[in-house]
Amino acid sequence: MVPPLSHRVAGCVETASQLYHRLVILAGPPRSGKTRAFRTLHGSMAWPMVNINLALSERLLELTSRQRALRAARLVDDIVRETAGEIVLLDNIEMLFHSCSTTSRCSFIRS
Numbered sequence: 001m002v003p004p005l006s007h008r009v010a011g012c013v014e015t016a017s018q019l020y021h022r023l024v025i026l027a028g029p030p031r032s033g034k035t036r037a038f039r040t041l042h043g044s045m046a047w048p049m050v051n052i053n054l055a056l057s058e059r060l061l062e063l064t065s066r067q068r069a070l071r072a073a074r075l076v077d078d079i080v081r082e083t084a085g086e087i088v089l090l091d092n093i094e095m096l097f098h099s100c101s102t103t104s105r106c107s108f109i110r111s
Contacts, residue, residue, distance in 0.1 A: 005033050006040035013087060038089045048085040053092040055079045072096075 009026055016022045026034050042049040059075045060068045076096070080088055 004040070005037040006044070009037050010041060010045065035091055038091050042089060045087075046085075047087045047089050048083045049089040049091055050079060050083055051092045052076065052079070052090050053095045056095055 012024045016024050028034050038049050041047050056075055
């Protein structure tokens with residue numbers, strides 16, 4: 001029997017904690033259980049969970065398009081740093097990978 005997704009993610013986080021680069025990316029199609037797994041880990045491990053689309057949208061709302069492109073990477077960094085915890089679950093990160101028609105509008109993605 002396959003262990004629940006939340007257990008597999010926790011195992012990956014444990015493995016990553018021993019590495020220099022400690023990023024675990026959970027990718028899957030819509031409704032595949034990613035958010036449910038994060039909610040389970042948030043509840044059982046007390047790992048903070050951030051909806052990046054919502055948190056970043058709130059901070060970008062008052063900015064011009066040009067300012068958004070220039071500040072988005074720093075704002076995401078601020079969001080993560082302001083979230084207490086060594087491990088932070090970032091859910092709904094689609095905004096970070098939004099397809100763009102021009103390079104200048106996507107520059108924050110590569111920062």
